[in-house]
Amino acid sequence: MALYKEQTLKVYNSLSGEKEVFEPVHEGHVGMYVCGPTVYSNVHLGNCRTFISFDLIFRYLRHLGYKVRYVRNITDAGHLEDDADHGEDKIAKKARLEKIEPMEVVQRYTIDFHNILQKFNLLPPSIEPTATGHIVEQIELIKEILLKGFAYETNGSVYFDVVKFNEDHTYGKLSGRKLEDMIANTRELSSQDEKRNPQDFALWKKAEPQHIMRWPSPWGEGFPGWHLECTVMSTKYLGETFDIHGGGMDLKFPHHECEIAQAEACYEHAPVRYWLHANMLTLNGKKMAKSTGNNLLPGEIFSGNNPILSKAYTPSVVRFFMMQAHYTSILDLSDEALLAAEKGYLRLMDALDQLPTLPTGKSSEFDVKAWRQRCYEAMNDDFNSPILVAQLFEAVKAINLVRDGKQTVTAGDKQVLAESFEAFVYDVLGLEKGRRDGVDTRKLEGTVELLIEMRNQARANKDYAASDRIRDALAGLGIQLKDGKDGTTFTY
């Protein structure tokens, strides 16, 4: 029997503002769409947090036995810059500045994106569609919205008529905004606007002569607007009503609000059952953003090459750091917090190593089945990974006690413990053991084993000067020796 039949998953739905029991449209199947990156520069750590959060969600859904179709788009058509840039889009601008083709920009940063996410051990989505690959569908959708009367054309551009839509729909329900308030608070923009109302948004923009990314359309040459691609691609691959739509908190308004409006304008019903929003990663208490320069690149954290860091951290440590916070909470990054996370992570992984060699006994003092259910309850409660991590540390404690002969566990319980522990650490949290780029671990481990042997010989001869020299020299290299009852082990 599939696990999802035994476990009751609740998710926090941004639309209702409440935790709701998760019930997919089609039993056993889940359709999930997550807004992906705009590939105009290197993916930064804040971006990564969102995708890591949804990777956790994807992994847990799969672990529960759901067949998940996970769609995460690549925005390669760019979004418009602000008015000062005369509607130039980010990718086009980057291409112009670097004197290359827009698609070279897209290619370069798509590869970077994939590389980094792979380091963080993210599972690839089922489908990763691109905006430029769905221009035809976007044009068709615009035609449909025009036909329904919720859009109008001006000078080769097409805009969504928010005021008209709001007459018999509710614009702003996701972000808790009221159109009247928005109109009342509109800032006076000096631009000679083609829009009927400032709240209207572009479905199609006419391309100026210098604009390099352009496609033919019934309204002349142009390019699609901000919010259209997600509506088109989510509906195409997941249907008019699908289960989960995710993305960063900063996309809630206006992006997701506009998606709802577009879909409701076309299909006359809500497109999404559960809206999930991942919160921001902050640096120095401020949101990480490319535009403000307050950001940290994954590469910098892996190399330690950034003034705020005292050392390098592996992707898995960073991932563990993120798993210690709930995905809907703002998480502040600091060197101190990473250092603490690293220690905890190593302790967790050490316990995992102990598992196979754990002695078994006639009885168990640790209630493994109750523990396992607490782990599920943590994840069932809106993917509460911090609680799961706390539970894992409870198991760490038990494992260490058994290892030291202070507690016992039966063979059956040990097996359940090992299976569940590994499943939660590897499959659900997506952590992995110290994969180190560019290091031949077999050579290193063999060398350290030899040094341990020499040190133990020195200790047997009470030549502590020699033994301590080996220990301290290795410590200086970041290799820590651990003397236990059954010999010496090491971590690095």
Added chain:
RNA sequence: GGCAUCGUGGCCGAGUGGCUAGGCGCAGCUCUGCAAAAGCUUGUACAGCGGUUCGAAUCCGCUCGAUGCCUCCA
């Protein structure tokens, strides 16, 4: 200015009406040649002020502070 969210012990971070989350650090003890590691033990915190309640970190109000969105942003 408008709309939200949040303020938890040295740090990070769960909890959301009564039942000490957890991690890191600190201190003590056990172990050890000495350490480290590991184990055990110890920490009664919830921005401030009022209110509701038998009882509030948890609900309500106000104040202060922080952040996000309102313009592209994960």
